[in-house]
Amino acid sequence: MISDESKDHKVIKYQSRKSTPLYPECKYHNSQQCIMYCNQCKIPVCKTCLASQHLSHKVSEILKVVNERKDKLIKGRGKLNETIYPTSQDIASDVQNRINKLEKEYEDLSTAITKHGEDWHREIDNFLIKLQAEVDETKDTQLQTLQKHLDEINKNISDIKNEIISIERAIEANDLSKLLRVKSHVHMYSNLPHKIAPFLPKFVPGKVQGEKFSKLFGTLSSSSLTFDEHGYSMKSSHKCPETGSSSPVKQLLDEPEIVTNIDTGYEYLINVACLSDEKIWTRGNDSTIKLFNINQGSLLKSIKTKSGNIPWDIAVTKSGVLVYTNVSDRTVNIVKNKKIENVIRLHNWTPRGVCGTSSGDLLVTMCSHDDKHSKIVRYSGSIEKQTIQYDDYRRPLYSIYTCITENRNLDICVSDNGVKAVVVVNQAGKLRFRYTGYTLAPKNKLFIPVGITTDSQSHILTTDDNNHCVHIIDKDGHFLRYIECGLREPVGLCTDINDNLFVAQWRSRQVKKIKYLVRCINV
Template sequence: MMDPRTSAQDVMRCDLCETAVVQMHCDTCLVNLCTACVGKHMISDESKDHKVVKFQARKSTPLYPGCKFHDKERCKMYCNQCDIPVCHKCIGSDQHLGHKVSEILKVVDERKNKFMKEQTDLNETIYPTHQDIVSDVQNRMSQLEKEYEDLSTAITKHGENWHREIDKLVKKLKAEVDVMKNTQLQTLQKHLDEINKKISDIKDEIDSLENATATNDMSKLFSVTIKIQKYRNLPHKIIPSLPKFSPGNVQEEKLSKLFGTLSSSSLTSDKHDYSMKTTQKSPEAGSSPPVKQLLDEPETVTTIDTGYGRLYNVACMSDEEIWTSGDSNTMKLYSINQGSELKSITTNSGYNQINIAVTKSGDLVYTDDTVNIVKNEKIEEVIRLQNWRPKGVCSTSSGDLLVIMNSDDKKQIKVVRYSGSTEKQTIQFDDKGKPLYSPSSRYLRHITENRNHDICVSDERAEAVVVVNQAGKLRFRYTGHTPAPQNQPFCPLGITTDSQSHILTADCINHCVHIIDQDGQFLRYIECGLRYPWGLCTDTNDNLFVAEWRNNQVKKIKYLQ
């Protein structure tokens, strides 16, 4: 049988007698009472000021806090200066003399309103946002599982290819062994046949001599010719020389480099990457791109003649159009598929060797004595500085501009981040106060931002690619790889990145492009018949565009699967 005192279907009972239906409530003690038990409760603790109300009006009586300094006193006021509840005796004491005091009910109402707002913020914004973050992390984990599975599959496939090639090599070597064996056996067999023929002839001579010595017919005796001398010449001894198999020295480290290596994994933390649910996330907050493997043989897809005397830079406007700049004050927009010039922009300054980039919104930005943006075919000057001249420029994922600045006295180089015309960040020295970049006005520098927000600068004078993180802290310097295709010093010029966070830099004198991973590990060269590569850019499909300085051509190269 269901207990009437604990049944959820039963009415509430008095907390004292536990049988009668609740009709009253003590707001002081928070006790439910029946009418008959009210008096009993009132005298149970006469030290308290019991506030007994009808059950429907429970919690309507303010329950003032007891005073910590005066027994049996209730605090109905609040000292704003001391930030504590106070009773009337406290107010009259020297401790709170001259302090601003408020009614505690007013303070309570203000706090309740504040708590209600915070509760609303927690319920409607913060809690849902954290739920979204949980979903985002779970999605990233699922994506990570898939990408690592794809990576393992790629390694397995590469291993299978190696096994096939090794099997082919073993088969080829064993076939060569069989040919050598058969050739030597045939030679020895021929030699054996000749010796056996000679033995047969010797036996015939022996028989002939025996017959001659046994006959009485002197005519037969004198007809025998002695040929023994030729049989005294023994045959040559043929000694076969066996081939030797010299197995290569299988060292784990060398074998690992030949087979392929893994770049290091990393986890970055950006406290600014998430935003509250009411704020729209940027497109960069999406899932990681699919893993793409490097092609064994990169291939040139398209070649575009630009008509410059010397071609320097290229920037992707879209997957169908590219901007170019060369040894004139005119920048040209080309159709990639048609190879035709679509339009041109002439600078106001008349300078050539202009460094160019394309912003997130699709506007052309270039540097001469100033930094300029072309909007609706009109040139707007956005940055001009005293005692500094802009060189390389790129547009970041956040819409900022990163500009390489060269001082007029040719003694300093720095990278400056701009939001519009406002300077946000300067990157110039490492943790030890030494310059990150080699100062010189004659040598060229290019700049780009990687997917992980690293800032990558090609420093021609230093013969290095200098990579710092988003905060400007040096991560590494890449100084080339040996052997270089032309055995010349590393000459880094144009620089770009792709969806895999690879860093690609043009090596002009070695007629190639270096590919390194985001941690500075060399992966491979791209040659493709390049001659004096200068400017670089990649489109959204990871096609590489190379501006050839001397040939005045832009080559579109596919290098990822």
């Protein structure tokens, strides 16, 4: 190689062989390498091409262009490896989890429908037995009456036959004394027995009409699939310190902050409901429901209940309509344009807690007139769609004094003051868990839940009047944290769209606005 001077060799170490670039050969000039790159034509060029065809074009050294391209490819590969690929894996895992969850929820839904059908079958069977028993009883009574009547007629026939025989014998004997002794009872037997005509009861079947039947049995709410192209966030190599999640979420503040206090002017304050991030409804121990501006603390509106009695609970629906329950006249009422309308009127039950759902339904907790039973009923307008009362073992789920809310995962959450627990069932009404407090409560007293709400992270928050705090648990019932913030006798509470917490305090008459979540930002 060295002795042949006709060859232009470039000698490098064997270990460095990959560091020597292999220039592309020119397609137009054999044996010439393209060491330049024409930025205008976007092609590699050799010296001859440069001098003849690309003289006026802007060119760069091909090594510089290649290195820039390599840097872009390396960055692209890094993004693919570090973010896009793992994010795609997470998305696939998330979709698979959604599939698994959806299958489970549909299974629960089918189970609930089947169970409801079994309840109907049981009621129908019991009703059939009752009707059949009435038929059998009526039949036995009428048959016994007719048989007794027949026995009387047969006895008369026997008596008549015996009298005929006696008369014939007296006539044939030609015995005057015997003839004088025989008496005829023709006049008695001429009175024929009364006629008994049985009338059967008639069965008039009720008409089974599809639409009416479906309303009686229960209906399915509408379902949908939403497609959000921005629904997923890119995975980052930095995670939230508390949750470990790679997507932006909100984490609990170490020290919740009081943003503002609002004095409501009631003798005792009981509940609060968010209309928007600027307005809240409140109710106390009188018949007035008040609307306040949050930032200014000013009273915007006052509404008197239709009955003039104290409302038991207030809530704001998905469409922003105020709804309240009234124990005295057993009604659920909505307020539209200053007009109050009874949407639900109960007879043997008394409404307690109420909340609106994401589907536009109303969930109402209620107790029986004798205060021995309690249940939840889902309404679409004034039509009953679902009843939740017992667990799988036919044990009551709830006591009498209950507040209610719906979580983001469609679980139904109830703070049950009577059994001193938060009771959570899924959308189909199947019991998920009971939360009975945490042993390290601030005052270490008995857990007595009152108000209840949820937030965008599916946390469940409930006031603990006895320990002067708010409990925060996750959607599966695990304790996360207390909020104290100097609270005294907290009762009602709610959250706004920005996850600010509003707590109504009994004696102080104040609503405290508290910030307890902060967005966890991926860097």
